[in-house]
Amino acid sequence: MKRTIFAFIFCLAMAAASLHNFAAVRLPAILGSHMVLQQQSEVNLWGWCGPAEKVVIKTSWDTITYKTSGGSGAKWIQKIKTPAAGGPYTISINESTVLEDVLIGETWVCSGQSNMEWSGDQGLKQCLDEMPNATNQKIRFFYVPKSTSENPQENCQGSWKVCSPDEMKHFSAVGYFFGKKIQQELNIPVGLINSNWGGTAAEVWTPKDVVESDTELSMAAKKIGALDWWPNLPGYAFNAMINPITNFGIAGVIWYQGESNSGTASTYKPLMSKMIGAWRKAWQKEFPFYFVQIAPFSGYGNNNVCALLRESQTSCLTIPRTGMAVISDLVDDLKNIHPINKIDVAARLANIALSETYGKSGLTYKYPMYKGMKTEKDKIRITFENADNGLIAKDKVITDVYIAGEDRQFQPALAKIDGNTLVVWNKTIKAPAAVRCGFSNSAITNLFSKEGLPVNLFRTDNWEVDTTPVKK
Secondary structure (H helix, E strand, C coil): CHHHHHHHHHHHHHHHHHHHHCCECCCCCCCCCCEEEEEEECCCCEEECCCEEEEEEEEECCCCEEECCCCCCCEEEEEEEEECCEEEEEEEEECCCCEEEEEEEEEEEEEHHHHHHCCCCCCCCCHHHHHHHHCEEEEEEEEEECCCCCCCCCCCCCCCCECCCHHHCCHHHHHHHHHHHHHHHCCCCCCCCECCCCCHHHHHHCCHHHHHCCCHHHHCCCCCCCCCCCCCCCCCHHHHHHHHCCCCCCEEEECCCHHHHHHHHHHHHHHHHHHHHHHHHHHHCCCCCCCCCECCCCCECCHEEEEEHHHHHHHCCCCCEEEEECCCCCCCCCCCCCCCCCCCHHHHHHHHHHCCCCCCCCCCHHHHHHEEEECCCCCCEEEEECCCCEEECCCCCCCCCECCCCCCCCEEEEEECCCCCCEECCCCCCCCCEEECCCCCCCCCCCCCCCCECCCCCEECCCCCCCCEECC
């Protein structure tokens, strides 16, 4: 009997040991060798292990030993302190798991739809020309593959890659050129997380409960058509492509999206406000969120929907810690919804980040914005923010400016620059009431600040805008 009991206990011990070995510490994909951790902060390391299993973490940049243990849900999480930018370093977890070539620096999420997604894979000449120069040990990529889920996920696929010509070719062009400028200007490592999907509306990147708790947003979401190439249901991309990385410390987000919301421009501002708020809540950080205003494009099926969406994007600047890059002058083909100049788009985003996030001075990054109007007999004088040094026109005649009387019938206008104001008139309109500038789907205005940044589209009225189908 004693031998039987001893054998039974021995078997239990062996089984327990076997289970312990099987329950080795596991990490999410976003934590791995070659990653860039956010500098001078407390960042999370986390994963899965056996319940109550001890987890011991050591880093090569200091002598601190961090200790935690798995909870009843077989999960663990531990905050660690990061130094100033540098590396490479190693991180050991229970000695059996070693993360190598870890850099400390600045990490940004690059998200949105196709204009953020486009890369050398789409034949962008700027990317192909850049490839021979794209070997950079201080830039690291993480590409979140396209995926959807009805419920928030804790992990995704992918791995960190060192920037090389081939890796750069597959990565977001806007993301890469943004990261390159940040890395060069600050001379620190930069991590870039690519999480985007062409054709997706912003609702897909917003948690489902956030959309459905708002009647207007819920109704707008139902207008998103179902197609074979991208998801259309609220939260589906957020759940699978954003939620799994929200434990990972970041500096901020750059965003290029909006074309797929052109039919619901009236709800875009509240939607973005809630989406950004939800992301910040998930990350537990009020990070900066810098976005690209969509470009003029003649292919929209309804009049002025692009202008209305761009107007809504402009209103998003009232959301704290946001910035917008205006790119209306960077369009080479109005029939292409994907402008091929990504370097200058990225540079404008980077200049916002360098100025607002990193405190660099001397960079031009603020665009002339409509401030107010004053009627002066048969003319209207327009004043602007961010135009203290004056305005310039790229041609002799200022284009895409319209004026209307109380009859609300807009007519082409003449305009002249007077210092940092614009005077607008039409000889047939004796009592002008409103001005619109660049306010259409395809207008590319030629009005700029003296520093060379385009004047943002504007209208002085709040009248109904024609969104009827475009006549063919």
